[in-house]
Amino acid sequence: MEGGMPYYAVMLDMTDKHCLIVGAGAVSERKTQQLLNCGAKITVVSPTTTERFEHWLESRQITIRRKRYSADDLQAGMIVFACTNDKAVNSQICADAKQKGLWVNAADQFEQGDFIVPAQVLRGKLHMAVSTAGASPALTKRVAAEIQERYGIEYEAYTHLLHEFRETVLLQVTDAKRRQKLLKKAAEDHRLLDWIRADRREEARKLCFSFLQD
Ligand SMILES: C[C@@]1(CC(=O)O)c2cc3[nH]c(cc4nc(cc5[nH]c(cc(n2)[C@H]1CCC(=O)O)[C@@](C)(CC(=O)O)[C@@H]5CCC(=O)O)C(CC(=O)O)=C4CCC(=O)O)c(CCC(=O)O)c3CC(=O)O
Numbered sequence: 001m002e003g004g005m006p007y008y009a010v011m012l013d014m015t016d017k018h019c020l021i022v023g024a025g026a027v028s029e030r031k032t033q034q035l036l037n038c039g040a041k042i043t044v045v046s047p048t049t050t051e052r053f054e055h056w057l058e059s060r061q062i063t064i065r066r067k068r069y070s071a072d073d074l075q076a077g078m079i080v081f082a083c084t085n086d087k088a089v090n091s092q093i094c095a096d097a098k099q100k101g102l103w104v105n106a107a108d109q110f111e112q113g114d115f116i117v118p119a120q121v122l123r124g125k126l127h128m129a130v131s132t133a134g135a136s137p138a139l140t141k142r143v144a145a146e147i148q149e150r151y152g153i154e155y156e157a158y159t160h161l162l163h164e165f166r167e168t169v170l171l172q173v174t175d176a177k178r179r180q181k182l183l184k185k186a187a188e189d190h191r192l193l194d195w196i197r198a199d200r201r202e203e204a205r206k207l208c209f210s211f212l213q214d
């Protein structure tokens with residue numbers, strides 16, 4: 001990113017998307033794990049790897065090219081992660097990727113890349129991403145930890161219930177205003193979350209669906 005403009009935040013569907021990760025150290029390990037969690041297809045280019053990369057290779061979750069980066073490696077991905085410990089190599093990867101019109105992330109000099117990776121907190125369908133736009137990854141991590149405390153695992157069941165309710169409302173309620181009113185009500189009624197927390201899930205579900213009778 002250049003020119004001090006803010007980043008545009010999106011949620012990407014990475015299923016079966018080809019990613020190229022250059023470098024196989026601690027930082028690329030973290031990114032590879034997250035990308036695997038999201039169903040991406042991963043090619044790693046690196047002369048050395050860690051044990052976890054060897055495990056992913058053995059279990060056929062990734063492909064590894066045991067070599068130093070060269071521009072022809074870019075054919076293996078539509079999104080590129082420059083994660084070597086060599087600044088000059090990471091810069092070259094960014095320049096080559098941009099020239100080919102590919103999206104690139106730079107683990108070190110982030111301004112040379114097109115996007116950065118936020119910290120994430122996932123609670124079922126509630127997916128929260130935190131970023132300081134590269135200003136302070138340590139603060140990013142701390143704020144994410146605070147969010148993780150604030151939104152506990154009960155949000156998994158809660159978002160599941162709200163999702164189920166919304167699908168029913170979209171099917172059954174044709175009036176747009178009533179639909180919105182119902183969905184807002186379900187998202188705002190504190191009893192639903194309180195009861196899920198208290199392990200009274202069936203009661204929470206019944207209350208939520210009872211809103212349809214209003
Ligand atoms: C720009 C960005 C590029 C990108 O990777 O996309 C980037 C860059 C750099 N990070 C550095 C250092 C650290 N990074 C972390 C941790 C994380 N870094 C992550 C993202 C990002 N890091 C992107 C911006 C995110 C944003 O702020 O919006 C997280 C959020 C997500 C993830 O990586 O999965 C993950 C937390 C995940 C979690 O929740 O655990 C820690 C803390 C720790 O490890 O405990 C430290 C040490 C403390 C410190 O330095 O603050 C250095 C200096 C290296 C050096 O010293 O040489 C650079 C290079 C530079 O700044 O130029």
Ligand SMILES: NC(=O)C1=CN([C@@H]2O[C@H](COP(=O)(O)OP(=O)(O)OC[C@H]3O[C@@H](n4cnc5c(N)ncnc54)[C@H](O)[C@@H]3O)[C@@H](O)[C@H]2O)C=CC1
Pocket residue numbers: 022023024025026027028045046047048049067068069083084085086087089106107108137
């Ligand atoms: N984004 C982030 O969250 C963070 C980024 N960093 C930065 O990320 C970079 C990588 O850090 P680590 O993973 O800790 O390093 P590391 O030393 O653990 O791993 C570097 C990897 O790059 C590979 N490599 C080196 N030259 C290569 C080349 N020409 N072609 C292909 N692969 C090559 C090495 O074989 C090794 O596998 C560093 O520049 C560091 O400043 C560091 C901490 C956090």
